[in-house]
Amino acid sequence: MAGLELLSDQGYRLDGRRAAELRKVQARMGVFAQADGSAYIEQGNTRALAVVYGPHEVRGSRSKTLHDRAVINCQYSMATFSTAERKRRPHGDRKSSEMSLHLKQTFEAAVLTQLYPRSQIDIYVKILQSDGGNYSACVNAATLALVDAGIPMRDYVCACTAGFVEDTPLADLCHAEESGGGTTLALALLPRSENIALVQMDARLHQDHLDALMEAAMMACKGLSKVLDSVVRQHLQEVSVLTRE
Amino acid sequence: MRETPLSNCERLFLLKAIEEKKRLDGRQAYDYRNIKITFGTDYGCCTVCLGKTRVLAQVSCELVPPKDSRPTEGIMFFNLELSSMASPGFQPSRQSELLVTLNRQLERCLRNSKCIDTESLCVVSGEKVWQIRVDVHVLNHDGNLMDAASIAAISALCHFRRPDVAIQGRDITVFSPEERDPVPLSIYHMPICVSFAFFQQGTYLLVDPCEKEELVMDGLLVIAMNKHREICSVQSSGGIMLLKDQVIRCSKIASVKVSEITELINKALENDRQVRKEGGKFGFAESIPKERITALKREQAPVEMKDIEETADEIVREAEAPSEAVHSPVIVATGTGQVGEGLQNTWGLEEEDAEEEFQGGMDGKEKKKDEVMVISDSEEEEVVILKPEAQKSKSRRPKN
Numbered sequence: 001m002a003g004l005e006l007l008s009d010q011g012y013r014l015d016g017r018r019a020a021e022l023r024k025v026q027a028r029m030g031v032f033a034q035a036d037g038s039a040y041i042e043q044g045n046t047r048a049l050a051v052v053y054g055p056h057e058v059r060g061s062r063s064k065t066l067h068d069r070a071v072i073n074c075q076y077s078m079a080t081f082s083t084a085e086r087k088r089r090p091h092g093d094r095k096s097s098e099m100s101l102h103l104k105q106t107f108e109a110a111v112l113t114q115l116y117p118r119s120q121i122d123i124y125v126k127i128l129q130s131d132g133g134n135y136s137a138c139v140n141a142a143t144l145a146l147v148d149a150g151i152p153m154r155d156y157v158c159a160c161t162a163g164f165v166e167d168t169p170l171a172d173l174c175h176a177e178e179s180g181g182g183t184t185l186a187l188a189l190l191p192r193s194e195n196i197a198l199v200q201m202d203a204r205l206h207q208d209h210l211d212a213l214m215e216a217a218m219m220a221c222k223g224l225s226k227v228l229d230s231v232v233r234q235h236l237q238e239v240s241v242l243t244r245e
Numbered sequence: 246m247r248e249t250p251l252s253n254c255e256r257l258f259l260l261k262a263i264e265e266k267k268r269l270d271g272r273q274a275y276d277y278r279n280i281k282i283t284f285g286t287d288y289g290c291c292t293v294c295l296g297k298t299r300v301l302a303q304v305s306c307e308l309v310p311p312k313d314s315r316p317t318e319g320i321m322f323f324n325l326e327l328s329s330m331a332s333p334g335f336q337p338s339r340q341s342e343l344l345v346t347l348n349r350q351l352e353r354c355l356r357n358s359k360c361i362d363t364e365s366l367c368v369v370s371g372e373k374v375w376q377i378r379v380d381v382h383v384l385n386h387d388g389n390l391m392d393a394a395s396i397a398a399i400s401a402l403c404h405f406r407r408p409d410v411a412i413q414g415r416d417i418t419v420f421s422p423e424e425r426d427p428v429p430l431s432i433y434h435m436p437i438c439v440s441f442a443f444f445q446q447g448t449y450l451l452v453d454p455c456e457k458e459e460l461v462m463d464g465l466l467v468i469a470m471n472k473h474r475e476i477c478s479v480q481s482s483g484g485i486m487l488l489k490d491q492v493i494r495c496s497k498i499a500s501v502k503v504s505e506i507t508e509l510i511n512k513a514l515e516n517d518r519q520v521r522k523e524g525g526k527f528g529f530a531e532s533i534p535k536e537r538i539t540a541l542k543r544e545q546a547p548v549e550m551k552d553i554e555e556t557a558d559e560i561v562r563e564a565e566a567p568s569e570a571v572h573s574p575v576i577v578a579t580g581t582g583q584v585g586e587g588l589q590n591t592w593g594l595e596e597e598d599a600e601e602e603f604q605g606g607m608d609g610k611e612k613k614k615d616e617v618m619v620i621s622d623s624e625e626e627e628v629v630i631l632k633p634e635a636q637k638s639k640s641r642r643p644k645n
Binding site: 094095097098101102105106108109185190193194195196197198199200201202203204205206207208210211214215218 | 342345346348349353357358359464466470471474475476477478479480481482483484485486487488489492493496497500
């Protein structure tokens with residue numbers, strides 16, 4: 001894939017965005033009536049669905065119960081039709097297990113689990129269409145679903161990917177940019193306190209560029225948090241209008 | 246079997262020690278344990294000892310058809326296994342979180358960073374390529390498996406030699422090691438993982454945590470770098486909140502450590518190459534130190550024995566009298582079982598006791614002091630108790 005130009009001379013990327021521009025975000029909350037909380041998010045062509053059940057009693061093995069906190073259980077899966085080639089194993093393979101683990105760690109840090117001792121919160125995320133930034137879409141969808149379920153959190157958890165091409169950091173990578181061989185940094189941030197819940201980077205990057213790359217990812221996350229905030233407020237408005245009548 | 250949980254007092258002790266910048270084995274916060282790298286008799290076999298953590302890596306190769314999406318590239322396959330001998334908590338059947346994390350981190354560190362030239366592994370484009378398989382086995386778990394595994398894997402890859410191949414049209418001839426010398430892999434750079442453990446919500450940072458420190462830590466940050474100061478992978482795990490400056494600072498520490506470790510690996514490879522060239526003995530059996538006592542010889546050590554009696558008496562005189570630990574010694578004769586602490590019987594006789602105490606007061610207590618309670622099933626009426634008398638100081642005269 002050497003011929004693919006990730007950043008043109010005029011500063012435009014493959015899909016016509018500027019270097020620090022995010023993809024179009026559209027989100028809906030309260031998608032399912034059955035679940036305690038649910039959300040659907042579209043970031044460009046990546047679509048993710050998140051469903052939250054809880055807090056409820058610990059199901060399955062009682063030994064997982066923590067006496068002072070809630071247990072967060074995450075499951076990440078990709079729909080078989082989400083990628084260009086049909087996915088043979090939607091969940092259970094190593095990448096999905098790793099993603100589930102990362103989601104669990106991210107939300108254990110953000111959710112106020114001390115308020116629900118001896119209980120369990122389930123977060124199920126499914127990727128319906130994958131076009132880069134799978135982890136970020138999952139985290140953003142799960143944040144909205146948790147807000148929809150009414151579970152208290154320290155702050156919005158916003159995630160975004162960032163890349164590096166010829167000394168310019170790119171924000172919010174699509175699939176072609178991710179697999180183009182350049183660097184990909186995925187960052188989950190709590191915007192107000194600037195605390196990083198999770199940082200993950202693959203592929204080579206010179207140490208001096210790390211600062212610029214992380215800064216670009218953090219700016220993208222902060223921009224995303226504003227979008228999520230507006231989505232939540234709009235949803236609240238709609239719901240309150242309906243209930244008033 | 247489940248792992249023994251860490252007790253609360255151990256946990257508190259470790260945390261307090263870390264607050265005072267002290268570690269259990271006396272290291273500084275940014276120090277690594279002793280790293281020992283040894284190679285086996287076959288090419289591609291490497292054992293790394295990081296303190297007491299021991300990891301074995303073996304590289305093997307095979308000719309296979311390539312992936313459809315990449316017909317001109319070889320295949321790298323990584324597999325890490327937690328052997329049950331490493332820790333009582335490791336069971337072969339369970340797909341534990343640790344296993345998934347370690348495997349994925351090893352894959353990302355070595356595959357995504359493109360440390361090996363996969364195009365050079367191609368034999369016939371679209372038909373036959375080399376599949377390089379790296380198997381890492383954890384032999385002993387004393388913390389920081391990730392670093393040990395990455396060092397072992399990259400050392401094994403540098404040490405490995407694949408068979409030489411000759412292509413004539415569509416025919417492939419694979420030469421055995423006797424016919425033609427095997428060829429080393431082309432490795433661009435050596436990515437090495439450095440683990441940072443965070444404590445007390447990110448206030449304290451330790452490099453290379455040992456097993457006890459891992460049980461107490463809040464979270465882990467693994468940075469893989471090579472000696473050219475390129476970061477190959479960053480991964481934070483555990484529910485910790487990091488700040489950007491912490492990550493940058495860790496990357497700076499990591500670059501220093503990685504250059505040291507790369508030097509060590511190169512030295513070990515060089516040593517092995519020298520030994521093989523000279524025809525000396527090499528392999529694991531040679532490198533395991535023979536901890537056998539073959540002779541017991543003690544030198545005559547002079548001991549100062551002048552005026553020993555006077556100094557001993559002086560010390561005894563100036564020492565404080567030992568505090569009376571037990572007011573009324575309770576002696577249990579042989580052959581008696583006992584439930585409880587052996588204090589005075591408080592069943593149902595409380596009222597009488599209370600009256601007695603009130604009336605008796607000090608007298609009763611003094612009496613109890615001298616009295617020695619003996620709990621015994623023996624039917625002997627008189628029980629004789631030997632009291633330690635003041636021993637006459639027996640001085641030992643040195644044999645001249």
